[in-house]
Amino acid sequence: MPRSQKNDNFIDKTFTIVADILLRIIPTTQREKEAFTYYRDGMSAQSEGEYAEALQNYYEAMRLEIDPYDRSYILYNIGLIHTSNGEHAKALEYYFQALERNPSLPQAFNNMRGEQAIQQGDSETSEAWFNQAADYWRQAISLAPSNYIEAQNWLKITGRFK
Template sequence: MPRTQRNDNFIDKSFTVMADILLKILPANQKAKEAFVYYRDGMSAQAEGEYAEALENYNEALKLEEDPTDRSYILYNMGLIYASNGERDRALEYYHQAIELNPRMPSALNNIAVIYHYEGEKAKEAGQPQEAEAFFDKAAEYWKQAIRLAPNNYIEAQNWLKTTGRSEMDVYF
């Protein structure tokens, strides 16, 4: 049974109805519409914690989707799944692929920075200060990019950059 027929809550059902209406009226080719159905089902499965099913749907969507921006969001969501499963290296691969297709994706840049910052903290705790600093510097570079694109979204990162002396950026809200 397709995921769209299994949604039990009102919000999911409403989203599905609206998405189906949009699919019917949008001037997109059949392949793009099929890709969107897989993407939508992937998002639904991901929201329910059904990560294997979500990845299957995202992979099918990638096979069909040709638009680089739409592909970037599929790849980004795949990165989210891998990050939540603790597969940080794999998540980084997907975030980087997403940014290659859509360089104006601050959320992917932020998530890359978060992973590098986490790795820096781990290295610091392990008594590897040089390695930690290298990870922190990488995190800083990605946060700077994200902040340039979305200055109001990453206040904690901005504070961290300033308190660690890694940014001379002045961002005005």
């Protein structure tokens, strides 16, 4: 059973219903629909901390998705999972790939710069970049308070939640 059919959260269920309706209305190919379904299921799994399942869904979405802009968000989320797992070098690779496809993805840029500073042992610069990333996340969370659970946890753990 696809994850989208297992959601217990009201907001996830509502999002799934709206997304399914939009997929029927908006003229898209079957391939695009499948890619979006895998991406949506990946986001759901990621928000629940099911990183292995999220990665499987994201990799499948990457196999199907051809739009560079949409791919940038998939790559960014893969980078977030690697960051959460402490795999900073892998996370950097995915942030770079996301930015190659979408140079105006500020959260990927800031996370990438923060990760680079960590690897170079420059904690002051790292803090500045992560603080800027936190600003973007706080803005996103203010627009959708029940979303971005992973980011909210990161903000709380790092003392950046205001």
